[in-house]
Amino acid sequence: MSEPRQSIVILSGDIAGPMAAAYLARHLPKHKYAVTVVDTGECARASWCSVAHYDLRRFNKAIGLSELDFIKTTQATFSLGDHYVGFGGDNGDFYAVYADYGISLGGAAFYHAMAHLGRLPSLQAIENYCLPAKAARQGKFLPPDTKGRPVLSDYSYGYHFNAEAYAAQLLALSEKFGVNIVKASLVSFDTAGNHIKSLTLDNGQTLQADLFIDASGPDARIACQQSTRKSQMWSGWGFAKSYNSETKTPHGSLPIATKIEATNSGWTVHAPLQNTTHKLVFSTATDCDATISSGRQEQLWVGNVVTLGTAAATIEPRFGATLRMMQLDIERLLKLFPPQLDDPIERSEFNRLSGETYDRLRDFQILHYKLAGTPMSMSVPESVQFKYDLFKARGRMAILDEDHLFRDQWVSLFLGHGIIPKRVDPMVIGINPDDVDDKIKGLETIIGQATAQMPSHVDFIKRHCAAEGFAYD
Numbered sequence: 065m066s067e068p069r070q071s072i073v074i075l076s077g078d079i080a081g082p083m084a085a086a087y088l089a090r091h092l093p094k095h096k097y098a099v100t101v102v103d104t105g106e107c108a109r110a111s112w113c114s115v116a117h118y119d120l121r122r123f124n125k126a127i128g129l130s131e132l133d134f135i136k137t138t139q140a141t142f143s144l145g146d147h148y149v150g151f152g153g154d155n156g157d158f159y160a161v162y163a164d165y166g167i168s169l170g171g172a173a174f175y176h177a178m179a180h181l182g183r184l185p186s187l188q189a190i191e192n193y194c195l196p197a198k199a200a201r202q203g204k205f206l207p208p209d210t211k212g213r214p215v216l217s218d219y220s221y222g223y224h225f226n227a228e229a230y231a232a233q234l235l236a237l238s239e240k241f242g243v244n245i246v247k248a249s250l251v252s253f254d255t256a257g258n259h260i261k262s263l264t265l266d267n268g269q270t271l272q273a274d275l276f277i278d279a280s281g282p283d284a285r286i287a288c289q290q291s292t293r294k295s296q297m298w299s300g301w302g303f304a305k306s307y308n309s310e311t312k313t314p315h316g317s318l319p320i321a322t323k324i325e326a327t328n329s330g331w332t333v334h335a336p337l338q339n340t341t342h343k344l345v346f347s348t349a350t351d352c353d354a355t356i357s358s359g360r361q362e363q364l365w366v367g368n369v370v371t372l373g374t375a376a377a378t379i380e381p382r383f384g385a386t387l388r389m390m391q392l393d394i395e396r397l398l399k400l401f402p403p404q405l406d407d408p409i410e411r412s413e414f415n416r417l418s419g420e421t422y423d424r425l426r427d428f429q430i431l432h433y434k435l436a437g438t439p440m441s442m443s444v445p446e447s448v449q450f451k452y453d454l455f456k457a458r459g460r461m462a463i464l465d466e467d468h469l470f471r472d473q474w475v476s477l478f479l480g481h482g483i484i485p486k487r488v489d490p491m492v493i494g495i496n497p498d499d500v501d502d503k504i505k506g507l508e509t510i511i512g513q514a515t516a517q518m519p520s521h522v523d524f525i526k527r528h529c530a531a532e533g534f535a536y537d
Contacts, residue, residue, distance in 0.1 A: 069098045073100045074101045080375075081277070082231045082232075089242060100246060101238065101243055102248055102250065102265065103245055105247065108281030112227075134233070135223075139338040139533070140531075141223065144219070145162050146159070146161075148160065148326075160383070162221060174193065175479060179484060187476060192511060193508060194511070195216065205320045222384055250264075259367050273368075276369045278369055279373045279375055290369060301430045304330050305350050305357070306351060306356060307353075310343050311342060313340065319336055332344065333346075363419075365415055376393065377422055380429055383469070383473070424464060457487060461474050
């Protein structure tokens with residue numbers, strides 16, 4: 065006699081719900097698990113997810129979603145990284161791309177050799193030695209040549225896209241994978257301590273489950289019923305307190321990087337799609353339309369409830385952070401199946417990994433404020449201060465557990481804000497300047513030729529993946 069299937073109910077109020085449904089249904093054996101999504105019709109903070117880190121390509125491939133279908137459905141454009149404007153250093157203008165700057169010289173990182181030779185006054189000074197940075201500056205795009213030289217293949221790209229359209233696309237895909245989709249709103253709960261027994265919906269239906277996934281949005285409508293839930297707030301470290309979101313008509317050229325612009329009271333992100341541009345304005349005051357409070361659940365998985373997406377945390381969407389945290393949590397949740405709900409081991413491991421990942425990203429966000437003009441005397445987490453002190457003194461990066469940003473994303477942050485290390489890797493002390501000149505001239509030539517042959521971002525989309533309503537000439 066076969067065992068009954070374990071049931072999973074997802075309460076969806078942001079994009080994390082459809083993402084979890086598609087990913088779990090694609091990978092979990094159907095004879096063991098039944099997945100139901102309660103689609104409330106909401107997509108909270110969808111504009112926060114309009115920028116995708118390059119990891120989303122892996123996620124889409126894992127659920128069988130073709131890149132062309134994704135791009136045309138969501139009006140997506142490409143992104144080689146972030147373009148910071150007004151944040152200090154480089155006259156307030158630098159790129160943090162999905163690639164390393166330069167090549168290893170003398171057995172050390174490129175920026176160490178350049179700093180040792182006095183050729184690193186700013187991050188912008190070494191842009192010519194990084195293909196995606198140079199291409200982004202010129203508004204050009206071509207996917208990496210996986211069969212070409214390392215300098216032509218060792219980079220990646222993300223997207224700007226319509227998150228609401230992506231959510232609908234994922235729900236349709238989930239249904240094909242056998243997910244039961246119920247369009248309804250939540251009315252009440254039946255609880256026993258930290259255990260949620262059932263949900264009652266406004267259509268009169270009652271849903272029981274072995275595992276509930278709360279992806280209901282910032283209100284965390286299931287998790288808020290658990291009395292032992294606690295939040296870890298990040299006030300006092302410069303985070304924004306309010307934001308505005310607006311959709312604009314495209315004009316001018318089509319950027320190939322996400323523009324992040326410092327303002328007097330915060331920062332603004334511009335995400336250009338094929339037919340519109342999403343603009344998010346964040347303020348460290350409460351002068352915008354919607355108030356926010358950055359932080360996360362201390363434990364994302366309590367009892368038989370896992371929080372995902374904006375129910376789990378509020379973290380500012382630099383470098384596609386909001387969407388990336390959703391993706392990472394969904395992927396690690398799958399790796400811990402099948403969960404034994406009467407044994408806390410899976411919960412403990414999920415909470416450890418997720419907590420450390422969120423804290424590392426929190427550190428990245430704090431450093432933006434710290435380096436952009438917040439008084440250096442501001443009290444920050446020890447992990448932030450240690451990263452800052454170590455890089456400023458020696459140019460070395462402390463990569464802590466569950467840090468999913470690769471080293472040069474941290475390096476770009478420091479160098480872009482004008483933090484040049486006082487001492488460098490001893491491997492470059494005896495480096496011959498003439499040898500360096502020969503290598504970097506050759507590198508600059510290769511990158512210059514490659515960039516010259518790239519089409520513009522607009523032309524690439526026109527040729528390969530323009531969606532209906534493409535608004536750029």
